[in-house]
Amino acid sequence: MAETKQALLMGIVLCIAIAMAQGIPFTEKDLATEATTWKLYEKWRGVHTVTADLAEKKTKYEVFKKNAKYVLDFNSNKGKPYKLGLNRFADMTLEEFKKKYTGAVKPAVDAVKKAKIVKSKVAAGNVPSSYDWRDYGAVTHVKDQGPCGSCWDFAGTAAVESINAIVTGNLLTLSEQQVLDCSGAGNCEEGGTTPGVFEYAMDTGITLACNYPPYEAMDDQCRLDTSTMNPLVNIDGYAAVAGNNEKALKQQVYLQPVTVYIEASHDFMLYTEGVFTGDDCGTLLDHAVVVVGYGVTQEGVRYWIVKNSWSDNWGENGYIRMIRDVDVKEGICGIAMYPFYPIKNSPCAAIDIAATKRVAAKDEL
Template structure:
């Protein structure tokens, strides 16, 4: 190799190494945003359309702020759970709470009602009612604040399967449209116990296929209201502020629970055992459909939500169990109840 050729070859190597080093430096300096969609891509994915350019610009700013929060959170390797960009990413946390969370919390005075699982002395180390065939697929309440109806229906679907051996998807829309003479007010909020009371007085509930979900308040269809596919005989409240009592109940059947789901971490929860900070201002109705222990030894409740499969772990969340606070994480042990049949 001539001296000139050797010099040229050396220069090429140096240039290559320099480019490689520059690339590494730049990659360290740039924020790790490559795994996140830009706002336009996100809009296309979720079919989001805005009124005008002004609204789009406002939503884009909210989206970018949320992405930054999610990215910063996930970079903390000490967390037991992860967040992800989902269909709520263009909503501020206040807007999100207003749209979704309409559980009408009431005074948590200890109930005098019976608790038939009081004397249960042994429960399985884990339970997943999905594997027992007692849980219907994840549903989506949309922008209607009727989480209470989805929670009550999921619990009723569970006890119906346990008693009859048949898993039937029941109608939330019937509750939204027809259970309006008392506390429950459709998309404006309600309570699971009051939903159970309506179902008892109505002598049952029809199927989702007979009375499909619309996601808006409607006029009660009296024909379908009387076309009952499942019934319950009563309901009981789980003793308040007792995770041990709640464990006995969930070991026996799916249970309606109320939680404080107001935090942004709950809004963007994606996977893992949720151990985040939250209060006890109950604002959302969900259903505890099991419990277990994660690989790292963290005990959790398995909770079915009604925000579609694109939220959480295909629509579910694992919430820390056996916490120091007697109310349970996010107040999960404060207002639990279940139907009887």
């Protein structure tokens, strides 16, 4: 009996997880009247944590209704290679969504100049047609930035996690909250840049997530204590891939995950599955993500494998496949405009500050 209850509970949890990721299933009948649409909205609210304020609830309902109609119309078009759904953002306008869940700021000219473009160590002809760093233990689980403009933090930290794993063979989960609190690279309200994260990782290092207070989705005072919060993962520098060049981006992604800037559009917000072609996005860059690989569908459609920071309940378990090798030089949603990646040459996994201090103290004696 106990095993049956446990199995039932796990089934319910799985169903909720699927509903959160792919959106609440619905048909044209659910939008036929105000009563049926409201019922659908209440069903959606039962899955997602949302406001309890009655006045705001009514306003949110109107947004939800508009988004639901858009999703239904979009998915009825059989020619689209991707699908949309009533996910956790379905009661948000695009403007509200961007304010809370993006946050990338175009890198300053100085940062772009400092990130020298380094010619790839691998020839284009030696790069396989498909590659996924998740298959090689170099990508941590998908995280959730929450309602904070800290995508730059999550993308930059993810890239540091990956290059550290590639060089050392040890995949460590690092603290985005430390970077948010201490780096000076950005904040929740005004956003930030991935080069800023790399600068901080060079100068100070990033500690393990378990060593620092948990992520709060808000700015806080820096609480880094180098005497206890060890180890600190450092990098040796950072570089840029040649801008507006998907071929060069592919060559670098074969060597390591690369941070990129994109424009998060309405379709991107409601994406659930498939190869995203970004019909409604351009190059107004406002979101930072990480390209962790690339592939080709059975139909021959080439795509980027992109890790996002909106939890694994968005898109394809937290990822989105975005079409690559498109006609515009900037790439889909501007993905090829500002690619940056961290450099790590030392096989040392991290710097143990406390141990260094102990050795220095002995030397003084």
